[in-house]
Amino acid sequence: MFRIYKSENGLLVPADKPSPHTWVCLFNPSEEEISYIEQKFKILPEFLRxxxxxxxxxxxxxxxxxxxxILRIPDVVSKGxxxxxxxxxxxxxxxxxxxITVCLKDHPIFEEFIAIANKSKTFNLAKPVYxxxxxxxxxxxxxxKLLRQIDRTLEEYEEEVFRAIENEEIIKMLSIEKTLTYFNTSLQGNDTVLIKIQSGRYLHLAEEEMELLEDVQIENRQAIEMTKVFLNIMANTMDAxxxxxxxxxNLIMKFLASIAIILAIPNIIYSMYGMNIPLPFQGSSYAFFFVNILTFLLCFFVFFVLRKKRYL
Known part of the structure; x- marks a missing residue:
């Protein structure tokens, strides 16, 4: 599909048919549409593909x-x-x-760009560099805008991840990391394009356009720095x-080992008194109470020692 826009009184408005100084917004095109645009505007076929x-x-x-x-633009791929x-x-x-702009889908960036352009009320498609x-x-x-949303999301997830028992929060953090990696690579590539535009080999830039280009470069490099900072935060958070x-x-293993030691004491004593050999107190009617009191005291002593060493 494609839409055509023209500049009228400083605004970008829909046009009925192609004419000089129009913008053709081509998205998710069919072969017939590609052929039509190619023939109508005499465009190199590889440039469209x-x-x-x-x-x-x-x-x-x-x-x-x-x-x-060619630029890389952000695109949502998951809503899980x-x-x-x-x-x-x-x-x-x-x-x-x-x-002519060519994209795989009708991306929201087109509507956002038109809204931004119409706010200035000074837009003119006769100035293509602009x-x-x-x-x-x-x-x-x-x-x-998306990086700021990620920043707010990171602050929420940082608290959740340290309380996480299951893997859901970890998957969320990995999704953010993957998004930031895509952003970082694409923004670096877009910055390279801006540097080539600045060289003047491809486009002639007037003084006003050069100033605008510098503003774009500043914004793009700010986005690159934000992406790098968030990637570092992600790495530090996951390491922590x-x-x-x-x-x-380690604390759980220490606790379980300590409990195992305490529980081993009654097992050893009761096993000894289960043997068919002469043993202390075996002729006494109070042998059962003596053995249990001794077992309890030993368990309590071991518990006290382990508690003092902060194993429990």
Missing amino acids: YPLDEEERPRIEKEEQQILI LFIRYETIPLGIILTEENI FILNFILAVTSLYI YTSIINNNL
Whole structure:
């Protein structure tokens, strides 16, 4: 499917048909739609198909006066114990007169970008570089928004994980870690694209656009730093959890060993008095009470010693 937008009075509004200076938003396209866009806008066929490969990495290419920019954008893939994100490619193709974006799905980033663009009321698709930089800024802002949500979630899970007996909280933390790993890799790739844009080899940047590019780079690097910090927090939290589990296991083993020692005392004494040989007090009518009192005193003494050494 695809939607077409034009700029009108500084706003991005739907258009009925393609024309110069329009944005074609192509998502989850069929072969017929790909062929139509390719022929209508004279776009290189590989430029339309590269962004439809889920494993495509961020990069920028220029060929026959057409520019392809591939970014990685966050995409929700799981809504189980934790809403886990991965990233998918998004292509921006710049021709002499039009802008085409290509994505595997109708991603919420498109609606967010339109909302942000319409707030300024100064948007003009005749300035394609301005469009590209603002779109990358919207992508970066989405990363930061999701990272802040992860930060709040981490604070909640940090308390839960240290009280965890089952594996549910651990699975949640691993989901966060996987999301952060995807984010870190994608943001690094997007930063490489921004550096290449800054070089001026692919796009000519006016002074105003250069300032906007610097703002986008700052936001993107902030997102990278946030991701690295959260990954470090995750690693430290899991290391601390492992240490606590090992310590708790040692305490349990010490407790069980101490109980086993105490319970072994009556077993030894009663086994001795079960033998068919002459034993102390065997001729006394109070032998049963003497043996039990002795057993109790020995157990109490061992319990006191183990308690003093903090084994119990």
